[in-house]
Amino acid sequence: MIRSDKLIIMAVVLLTSIFPVDLLTSAPPERHGMDGQFSGKQGEIVVVRVPVDQQTSAVTGRFLNRTTPFFPEASGGAALSYIGLVGVDLQDAPGTHELVLDVVSSAGHRRLSYNVLVIKEKRAVQYLTLPKDKVDLDEDNLIRVKTEQAQVRTVLEAVSERRLWAGDFLRPVAGPVTGAFGRQRIINGQAKNPHTGEDIAAPLGADVAAMNDGIVCLTADHFFSGKGVFIDHGLGLYSMYFHLSEVSVKDGEIVKRGQVIGKVGASGRATGPHLHWGVNLNGARVDPLSLVKLSFARPLPTVQ
Ligand SMILES: [Zn+2]
Helix, strand or coil: CCCCHHHHHHHHHHHHHHCCEEEEEEEEEECCCCEEECEECCCCEEEEECCCCCEEEEEEEEECCCEEEEEEEECCCHCEEEEEEEECCCCCCCCEEEEEEEECCCCCCEEEEEEEEEEECCCEEEEEEECHHHCCCHHHHHHHHHHHHHHHHHHHHHHCCCCCCCCCCCCCCCCCCCCCCCCEEEEEEEECCCCCEEEEECCCCEEEEEECEEEEEEEEEEEECEEEEEEECCCEEEEEEEEEEEEECCCCCCCCCCCCEEEECCCCCCCCEEEEEEEEECCCCHHHHHCCCCCCCCCCCCCC
16 A cells, blocks of 8 residues: 555544544434434434545535535634534334435535434324315315425425525414324325324414425415415425415515514414424424424524
8 A cells, every 4th residue: 555545544533533424313312323423313303513624625414315404503714514404204114214415615625424324213093084075075175285395395395595594493383283293194084195284273363483494485375285485495495384364475575583474374284273383394294393392502694
């Protein structure tokens, strides 16, 4: 082996020991596994912090065919670590999956590989009775629903390059959670898709607030979700607010955390007034409450 090869190997070994990847889950205590294996429950968010060198310009994570853009923890050229919110979809298969990180730096490209153990979450079954025409759709409504689903998919597939959110995430409305995230649903005796958000019981007309800063990317009146607002928080993070009686923002409007975006209602397919609050993170359907539980060891830089 020639001397320069030895030096490169030594440098790689040194870099690997200097830059360990630190993973935290959204729910304390941190569940660090053995030998670099980390874990998150179905529907949870895993916060991944990667220490980097001064020359790093981008960090991207890939987990189960979903891409997670990372963002610098400190602003400007002083970034010494990047953070990524990696979503575990509520239907990701339990077991160990690979998380690959690509670190782009003028000092060289690095690829890091980690194991993430997806833990099965036990979910209760929810039985609902709804009007027959809202469950067994006629052809017109079936076409309508498919068109609306395609529209939502297109909106959620776009990834804004800048992080728009900052600081803690808020619950959009006060009230008891009635239809817990991920519950298997039996509607009129038929097994349906699991519930992909949190339902919060609140009186008709109660204010609904944006969970964090962002841009309204869609306001709609859909067959199932009724009057709804979709907010793009940047870097592939979206929040959704459904069954509203009133929408008070417009497409393209910049909203601040806590800003009223509409009022609680029972529009669409709903058994009564409540807010359905959903979160999509780079294609993963995650529990919105897992965002509220997030805490960062160090405060994040403010968004310019
Ligand atoms: Zn719901």
